[in-house]
Amino acid sequence: MSEKAFYVTTPIYYVNDAPHIGHAYTTVAGDVLTRWHRQRGERVHFLTGTDEHGQKILRAADAAGMTPQQWCDHMVETAWKPMLTAIDAANDDFIRTTQERHVTRVQEFWARLHDQGEVYEGSYTGPYCVACEEFKVPGELLQPGDRCPIHDREVEMIAESNWFFRLSAYQQRLLDAYASGEIRIEPESARNEVLRFVEGGLQDISMSRSTFDWGITVPWDPSHVIYVWIDALLNYWTAVEGSEQYWPADVHLVGKDILRFHAVIWPAMLLAAGLPLPRLVFANGWLLVGGEKMSKTKLTGIPPQQITDHFGSDAYRYYFLRELAFGADGSFSWESMAARYSSELADQFGNLASRLTSMVGRYREGVLPGGRLDEGVAKAMRTAVAEAEAGIDALDFQAAITAVMTFVRTVNGYVTDTAPWKVAKEAAQDAARSAELDDILYTSADALRAMAVLLNPVLPKACATLWASLGAPGALADARVQQVADEHLPAGVTVTKSEPLFPRLEA
Numbered sequence: 001m002s003e004k005a006f007y008v009t010t011p012i013y014y015v016n017d018a019p020h021i022g023h024a025y026t027t028v029a030g031d032v033l034t035r036w037h038r039q040r041g042e043r044v045h046f047l048t049g050t051d052e053h054g055q056k057i058l059r060a061a062d063a064a065g066m067t068p069q070q071w072c073d074h075m076v077e078t079a080w081k082p083m084l085t086a087i088d089a090a091n092d093d094f095i096r097t098t099q100e101r102h103v104t105r106v107q108e109f110w111a112r113l114h115d116q117g118e119v120y121e122g123s124y125t126g127p128y129c130v131a132c133e134e135f136k137v138p139g140e141l142l143q144p145g146d147r148c149p150i151h152d153r154e155v156e157m158i159a160e161s162n163w164f165f166r167l168s169a170y171q172q173r174l175l176d177a178y179a180s181g182e183i184r185i186e187p188e189s190a191r192n193e194v195l196r197f198v199e200g201g202l203q204d205i206s207m208s209r210s211t212f213d214w215g216i217t218v219p220w221d222p223s224h225v226i227y228v229w230i231d232a233l234l235n236y237w238t239a240v241e242g243s244e245q246y247w248p249a250d251v252h253l254v255g256k257d258i259l260r261f262h263a264v265i266w267p268a269m270l271l272a273a274g275l276p277l278p279r280l281v282f283a284n285g286w287l288l289v290g291g292e293k294m295s296k297t298k299l300t301g302i303p304p305q306q307i308t309d310h311f312g313s314d315a316y317r318y319y320f321l322r323e324l325a326f327g328a329d330g331s332f333s334w335e336s337m338a339a340r341y342s343s344e345l346a347d348q349f350g351n352l353a354s355r356l357t358s359m360v361g362r363y364r365e366g367v368l369p370g371g372r373l374d375e376g377v378a379k380a381m382r383t384a385v386a387e388a389e390a391g392i393d394a395l396d397f398q399a400a401i402t403a404v405m406t407f408v409r410t411v412n413g414y415v416t417d418t419a420p421w422k423v424a425k426e427a428a429q430d431a432a433r434s435a436e437l438d439d440i441l442y443t444s445a446d447a448l449r450a451m452a453v454l455l456n457p458v459l460p461k462a463c464a465t466l467w468a469s470l471g472a473p474g475a476l477a478d479a480r481v482q483q484v485a486d487e488h489l490p491a492g493v494t495v496t497k498s499e500p501l502f503p504r505l506e507a
């Protein structure tokens with residue numbers, strides 16, 4: 001059997017409403033991580049999808065006068081899949097929890113746990129937030145009015161007979177798994193939150209609901225449906241059929257609000273089933289609006305297409321990972337988006353590409369001369385590769401991108417300092433000056449080749465254009481990050497000027 005793929009997941013998104021940039025944020029991060037690992041030559045499997053059961057979806061469908069399945073189909077096709085296209089996501093699979101492959105395996109999974117005595121019948125009375133689809137502990141509610149701390153909306157009191165999963169039995173085994181690194185929780189703040197929570201003791205949790213029927217039927221008790229979270233978490237496993245080619249997942253990317261589900265309940269379910277645990281759960285921060293989590297309920301959600309229509313998908317991807325620290329909260333603003341676009345993508349990266357390609361056209365008739373590589377530039381390239389690799393391994397996208405952009409700046413500075421347009425004036429009469437010009441053109445073109453490889457995971461459209469305009473041999477997809485500082489453009493390739501990679505913004 002072939003080697004295990006590097007397996008990356010995003011949360012599966014509720015289809016009660018259309019996506020906003022908070023949802024797209026995690027997907028962009030997963031996509032850049034995926035493309036980076038592919039650029040290393042690894043086989044990668046990137047999964048995203050939609051969470052379609054439960055009361056929240058049922059109510060949205062009712063309000064729209066559709067059946068829940070009609071509503072889900074409609075939202076997936078008109079809103080969620082188009083979002084992936086808008087942000088240029090290269091996911092390998094898209095799972096929907098209403099798909100047969102998921103439903104069958106969820107039922108098999110829970111039937112097995114039921115047979116093993118991991119599940120018992122009980123009753124639940126207490127608060128429930130439908131927006132979170134979560135049973136709440138009275139102590140965590142906001143007062144007055146028993147409001148959900150995430151949605152700031154009144155919770156509902158429910159009393160129903162349910163099936164329970166013996167989560168409490170897994171406290172010590174979870175603590176052992178965190179301590180040994182069998183499952184890693186990052187960043188540090190997320191890990192601490194999970195440790196404190198589990199050390200405080202675990203309650204058994206309800207794994208079914210019995211007061212509505214939009215869900216997966218409990219196989220041994222058809223009057224119940226499986227609680228939506230218990231159904232949804234299994235998507236990571238059902239999508240790959242539990243195949244050893246993929247499982248365990250290498251990275252589950254999740255928002256910090258759904259950390260406990262992923263770092264406590266999910267691994268406990270896997271332990272109960274005797275399955276390997278995911279290697280890493282990484283909790284990203286929230287996009288805030290006016291200091292609060294961006295949300296559709298609060299009418300603060302911005303659709304990703306509103307931004308990609310104006311700036312393009314590359315700049316969108318770049319902005320969110322460059323501007324915000326991945327594990328922390330942050331805010332979007334049109335001003336900072338425009339500033340990053342202009343000062344970094346247009347004036348630095350795009351401008352360097354256009355300067356070099358026009359000079360090779362003007363001074364060398366579009367044929368790249370051979371030349372000696374500048375040592376300072378070569379050294380800066382090595383540093384950029386090492387720092388970018390370390391950044392990606394730590395899921396510090398900001399550090400990784402900053403490392404490459406520092407290199408872009410260095411090369412722009414090199415071109416400005418060596419002033420090839422001045423050298424070119426004397427090159428016709430002076431062979432030494434002509435060789436100097438060759439060195440500058442060759443060094444800059446080779447640096448751009450490296451940038452195309454290093455930025456390809458973030459800026460796939462611009463880098464494909466750049467790669468073609470440099471006349472670089474072979475496919476960009478086959479260029480390896482690890483070798484980028486050891487391989488070089490061959491002399492004699494045809495360099496052509498392209499459209500600007502990042503056209504200047506109109507006012």
Ligand code: MSP
Binds near residue numbers: 010013
């Ligand atoms: N369906 C569940 C996840 C199940 S995974 C087995 C869910 N869906 S969600 O659509 O409400 O949220 C999906 C993800 O979007 C979560 O990781 C959540 O943190 C993220 N975000 C929603 N709003 C967000 C922001 N404003 N900012 C950043 N991420 C946010 O929860």
